[in-house]
Amino acid sequence: MPSPEVCDGLDNDCDGVVDNGALEGGQPCVVPGQFGVCAQGASTCVNGQLVCAQVMFPSAEQCDGLDNDCDGAVDDGDPGAWQPCVVPGQFGVCAKGATKCVNGQLVCAQLVQPSPEACDALDNDCNNVVDDNPPALCPGISVCYNGTCPIVMCITCGAPPCPPCELGAPCMKDAECASGMCHAGKCVASINGCDVMTAVEKTTVPSVAITFPGPGLVFSPACVKVKAGTNVTFSGDFSLYPLEGGHVENGAVIPAAAGPFVPATNAGTSKTFTMGKAGTFPYVSPAHANAGMIGAVFVVP
Numbered sequence: 001m002p003s004p005e006v007c008d009g010l011d012n013d014c015d016g017v018v019d020n021g022a023l024e025g026g027q028p029c030v031v032p033g034q035f036g037v038c039a040q041g042a043s044t045c046v047n048g049q050l051v052c053a054q055v056m057f058p059s060a061e062q063c064d065g066l067d068n069d070c071d072g073a074v075d076d077g078d079p080g081a082w083q084p085c086v087v088p089g090q091f092g093v094c095a096k097g098a099t100k101c102v103n104g105q106l107v108c109a110q111l112v113q114p115s116p117e118a119c120d121a122l123d124n125d126c127n128n129v130v131d132d133n134p135p136a137l138c139p140g141i142s143v144c145y146n147g148t149c150p151i152v153m154c155i156t157c158g159a160p161p162c163p164p165c166e167l168g169a170p171c172m173k174d175a176e177c178a179s180g181m182c183h184a185g186k187c188v189a190s191i192n193g194c195d196v197m198t199a200v201e202k203t204t205v206p207s208v209a210i211t212f213p214g215p216g217l218v219f220s221p222a223c224v225k226v227k228a229g230t231n232v233t234f235s236g237d238f239s240l241y242p243l244e245g246g247h248v249e250n251g252a253v254i255p256a257a258a259g260p261f262v263p264a265t266n267a268g269t270s271k272t273f274t275m276g277k278a279g280t281f282p283y284v285s286p287a288h289a290n291a292g293m294i295g296a297v298f299v300v301p
Helices: 286-291
Strands: 028-030 040-046 049-054 084-086 096-102 105-110 207-211 223-227 231-235 244-249 252-255 270-274 279-284 294-300
Touching (some): 244 294, 252 286
Antiparallel strands (some): 028 040, 040 049, 084 096, 096 105, 244 252, 279 294
């Protein structure tokens, strides 16, 4: 009697055709004598016998954790390697890298390690500063400038090729000072307890809100760094806590002669100031300055 067709060289279902239909074929199997992806096969009926037919064929090796060229080695030849790339988290010359195939994935391998800084317009010690400490990089009275050591005698600090001005030196703008802060014509380390390095970073937003008082007699946040053109809004009771430009020095409030917070604001509950130009702009609530109501807005280009 007819029975389901199987792979045996017979017409089991008596329809006049030998070994017709899916039979037991199509099941995953390993192709004898093949390696890598080429060993992947599917069973099929041939001359009354199930054999493993190859379904994948050799191709160029890729960095994917497979043996694409079927030579018995995975990712051999370091496929995709030696392409230029940037090493994550590294600066200067240490950021220079080349791709390498590791565990089936391309990674960026670091090619250069940190070395002592040299006057070559590169960040050799990989601290994200090019030719830092210019006077120490060149012999004699020469100072590193644009990667070379011209023989010059520095007259004015902060003006190329001279080094930045130290604390207390006369200055005209923040960029001239090693501290990044020029106030009242001299380089300072901090103003009203604020400095440009630790100020709250707000350079990526168009507006900043500062509230007062509190908790406690403080502005929050007191120290902020913004881009030129940013709107800074103070919210609080100006009749109780007037706001004006100035800073505390040796316990005394020194009013600012000019700036965005001049004249004083002593009425209302909210006021917005547009920080139009780069600079350091300290502010105080005079009667409560020594209690902690001081701050500064650092405006960068």
